[in-house]
Amino acid sequence: MDSTAARGKPRRSSAKRAAKKTQPGKPPAPGTPRAPEMVQLLTPEGERVEHPDYAVDPTPEELRGLYRDMVLTRRFDAEATALQRQGELGLWPSLLGQEAAQIGSGRALHDDDYVFPTYREHGVAWCRGVDPTKLLGMFRGVNHGGWDPGSNNFHLYTIVIGSQVLHATGYAMGVAKDGGGQAVIAYFGDGASSQGDVSEAFTFAAVYQSPVVFFCQNNQWAISEPTERQTRVPLYQRAAGFGFPGVRVDGNDVLAVLAVTRAAVERARAGEGPMLIEAFTYRMGAHTTSDDPTRYRPSDELEEWQGKDPLLRLGRLLEREKLADADFFAALDEESDRLARKVREAIRTMPDPEHMAMFEHVYADGHALVDEERAGYAAYLDSFADTETGTGTKNEGVR
Amino acid sequence: MAANAGGGPAGPAKMAFSKALNTSLRTALENDPKVLVMGEDVGKLGGVFRITDGLQKDFGEERVIDTPLAESGIIGTAIGLALRGYRPVTEIQFDGFVFPAYDQIVTQLAKMHARALGTVKLPVVIRIPYGGGIGAVEHHSESPEALFAHVAGLKIVSPANPSDAYWMLQQAIECDDPVIFLEPKARYWDKGEVDTTAIPGPLHRARVIRPGTDLTLAAYGPTVKTALAAAQAAEEEGRSLEVVDLRSISPVDFDTLQGSVEKTGRLVIVHEAPVFFGAGAEVAARITERCFYHLEAPVLRVGGFHAPYPPARLEEEYLPGLDRVLDSVDRALAY
Numbered sequence: 001m002d003s004t005a006a007r008g009k010p011r012r013s014s015a016k017r018a019a020k021k022t023q024p025g026k027p028p029a030p031g032t033p034r035a036p037e038m039v040q041l042l043t044p045e046g047e048r049v050e051h052p053d054y055a056v057d058p059t060p061e062e063l064r065g066l067y068r069d070m071v072l073t074r075r076f077d078a079e080a081t082a083l084q085r086q087g088e089l090g091l092w093p094s095l096l097g098q099e100a101a102q103i104g105s106g107r108a109l110h111d112d113d114y115v116f117p118t119y120r121e122h123g124v125a126w127c128r129g130v131d132p133t134k135l136l137g138m139f140r141g142v143n144h145g146g147w148d149p150g151s152n153n154f155h156l157y158t159i160v161i162g163s164q165v166l167h168a169t170g171y172a173m174g175v176a177k178d179g180g181g182q183a184v185i186a187y188f189g190d191g192a193s194s195q196g197d198v199s200e201a202f203t204f205a206a207v208y209q210s211p212v213v214f215f216c217q218n219n220q221w222a223i224s225e226p227t228e229r230q231t232r233v234p235l236y237q238r239a240a241g242f243g244f245p246g247v248r249v250d251g252n253d254v255l256a257v258l259a260v261t262r263a264a265v266e267r268a269r270a271g272e273g274p275m276l277i278e279a280f281t282y283r284m285g286a287h288t289t290s291d292d293p294t295r296y297r298p299s300d301e302l303e304e305w306q307g308k309d310p311l312l313r314l315g316r317l318l319e320r321e322k323l324a325d326a327d328f329f330a331a332l333d334e335e336s337d338r339l340a341r342k343v344r345e346a347i348r349t350m351p352d353p354e355h356m357a358m359f360e361h362v363y364a365d366g367h368a369l370v371d372e373e374r375a376g377y378a379a380y381l382d383s384f385a386d387t388e389t390g391t392g393t394k395n396e397g398v399r
Numbered sequence: 400m401a402a403n404a405g406g407g408p409a410g411p412a413k414m415a416f417s418k419a420l421n422t423s424l425r426t427a428l429e430n431d432p433k434v435l436v437m438g439e440d441v442g443k444l445g446g447v448f449r450i451t452d453g454l455q456k457d458f459g460e461e462r463v464i465d466t467p468l469a470e471s472g473i474i475g476t477a478i479g480l481a482l483r484g485y486r487p488v489t490e491i492q493f494d495g496f497v498f499p500a501y502d503q504i505v506t507q508l509a510k511m512h513a514r515a516l517g518t519v520k521l522p523v524v525i526r527i528p529y530g531g532g533i534g535a536v537e538h539h540s541e542s543p544e545a546l547f548a549h550v551a552g553l554k555i556v557s558p559a560n561p562s563d564a565y566w567m568l569q570q571a572i573e574c575d576d577p578v579i580f581l582e583p584k585a586r587y588w589d590k591g592e593v594d595t596t597a598i599p600g601p602l603h604r605a606r607v608i609r610p611g612t613d614l615t616l617a618a619y620g621p622t623v624k625t626a627l628a629a630a631q632a633a634e635e636e637g638r639s640l641e642v643v644d645l646r647s648i649s650p651v652d653f654d655t656l657q658g659s660v661e662k663t664g665r666l667v668i669v670h671e672a673p674v675f676f677g678a679g680a681e682v683a684a685r686i687t688e689r690c691f692y693h694l695e696a697p698v699l700r701v702g703g704f705h706a707p708y709p710p711a712r713l714e715e716e717y718l719p720g721l722d723r724v725l726d727s728v729d730r731a732l733a734y
Contacts, residue, residue, distance in 0.1 A: 145516070148515070149482070155482070160502065163502070166478070166503065167476075167479040169479060170475060170480045170483070171482050171483045173480060174479065174485050196471060197471055197475060197503070200472035200475065201472065201476075203467050204466070207467060360517070361516055361517035362513050362551050363576045364512055364517070364576050365574055367576075367649070367650050368650040368653075369649070
C-alpha cells in the first residue's frame, strides 16, 4: 500500500509555501509571513559566499579544526547508535546531520558562557570539553546525567521539551544582575517552539533584556510531526513579536552558524539582550533509536538533504582549496577510530550504580522520610546477608 | 535598627501574620545579597496581600522583581537564577494558579539536584497563599499540598501563627532544597507574638501546642486554629484533647506525633484539602503502623470533600469547621 502517495507528498516548509504564494506587486494579506531569508557562507558544493551582515574569516587551521570536530562528533554518535543496537545503551538520540549547527554554535562560545542543552547536543558537549563517555551514562541507565554542569558550563541534558529554555533565561537574568559580560545559550528544537515555556522564556528575556541566545535547531521533524505542524511562520520571525532580533541560518553550514552565533553571543555579552537563531537543518537519522522514520517521511527527502551534508561541504572546501592533505584525512580517520574504541571501552566498563544510590542526593539538606526508607531498604537487603552468597546486597539471596 | 537586622522591633512584639512574613522577607533580603523576591505584583503593589509591601522600594527592582504573568516562567527562571547562585523566593499569587508551574516544579525543580548527582543546589522557595475561608472566587481557596507531597525532592511547610510565619520563612530561605511554603491566607490578619531574636526550633519539627490525654488532634496551617477551638470546646464537655501542629508536610515529623498518639490512643487529622488521598491519609497509614497496639480507635480524617472547591456561599459546608471536627472527635471517642 502506498500510503505516502495517498496522503500526498508532505510539504516540508510552511515558509516555502508562503514564499510561493507571495505575488510581486501585491501587498501580502495581513498575517502572511514574510518570505524567509537564510544566512549562508558556504554552499552545499563547498563554495564560499558572502553575506552583507555576517562574515567569518577562519584560518586554514580553524577550518580543519571545525572539520575535525564534526567528523569526531559524527563518529562518536555513530558509535553510540551501534552500542544501542548491541544492547549496551537503552536509547540513543542521534545528532546525525546536525553537526554544523552544533559545532558552529559551540565554537562561537567563550569559556565563561553557559550552555543549556536539550538531550541531543552531543556536538556542543564536545566543544565544551565534556568527556563524551559521560554523555552515555543516562542512556545506559546508570544515572540521569553524569557530569557536573559547573565544570564545563554545560548544564545537564533536559528531556522535558523546552523546560531548559526558561532555566537558561533565569541564569541569564542572574548574569545580568552580576554585571553581565557573559552569554547564555539555550538549545531547543522546532517541536519545542510550540511549548509555552519557550514563549514564556522569550517574554522574560525580552522584558529583562537578558543576555541569552535562543538557538533553535529546526531539524524539520519533531519525531513524526513536520515543522508545519508547529508553526505557520518561519520560526526565526517569531522573535520580532517578542521584540528582539531573529535570524535563520543555514544549519548545515558550519561557517554561517559560527558567524551568526558569534554575533548573537557578542551582542548578549555586550548587554544588548536576547536573540533568536533558527538553524535550518535536518535530522538525517531517527528521532531516537526507538523511532522508525520510514513510517512518516519520504526517502527522497533524506536524499535531498544528504546533498547538503554539513561534513561533505566543508570537506569539499578543504580539498578544493588544498587546505588539508591526504595525511590530515588519514590521521583524522585514525583519531575517529581511537575515539570510537575509547567510547566502546568506557561503556563496557561503566559500573552500575550502587544499590543505595537512589537515596543519595534526593535532598541537599536531608529529609527524614528518605532517611527512614533508606534505612528500611538497607535492613531488608541485610536480611539476606547470612544466605549462601553472603553478599547482602544481591537478589541472589532471595532464591 | 542596626542591632536588629529585620528592621522590626527588637525582641518580642505583637505582629500580624502578614507583617511577620513581610518582616521575615526583609530580614532575608538584608542578610543575604543573593536572596531575591519575585512574582506577580510583588513590587510597587507589594503583592495582592501586601506581603512584600515596601520591599521593592527599599531593595530595588533588581532584587524585588515584578515578573510577567507566567507562573511556569517564574519557577523556570527561578531555577536558572538558583543555578547561578541566587536564592529566589517566588510568590504564586493564589493556590489555584500554581498549576501552570507544576511541570517546572515537578519535573525540574524537584529532581535537578538528584539528576546532577548533588553537584547543583536549588534553594528556591515557592510561597503560596492557600486555603479558603475568605469568600473568594474559584481557584482562590484551594489546598494543593498533597499534589506536591507526592514528589520527592520538594519540602513542604505551613506555618499556623505569626511567629512560625517569621521563622519558618527564614529557615525555608536558608534551606538548600526547594521549599513549598504554604501560607494560610485566612490567617494573614491574625496577630501574635513574634520574637525576631529568638532561636527557632527545627523547621520540620511538629509541635504539641495544647497538651491533653484523651485524643490527639493533628492539624497544620489554617486548621490549627480550628483544632485549638475544638479542643477548647471539648474541654467544656470534660474531654482532654491534645493538639499537634504538624508545621511540616514533607517531611512529616512522625516521631512527635507518635509520642502523642501513644499517650492518647486516638488520632483525628484535620486539613482543608480533600480527604481522599490527602496528607491525612498518609499520616493515618503511618501512625497506624507505628502505634497499632496503642490505638483505641481507627485514625479519622476531617477535611474537604471529593468535589471542586465550592462557591464561596458554600465554603463553610466544605471546610472542616468546629462542628465537623467535634463530630469526628465524638466518633473516635465512641470506639
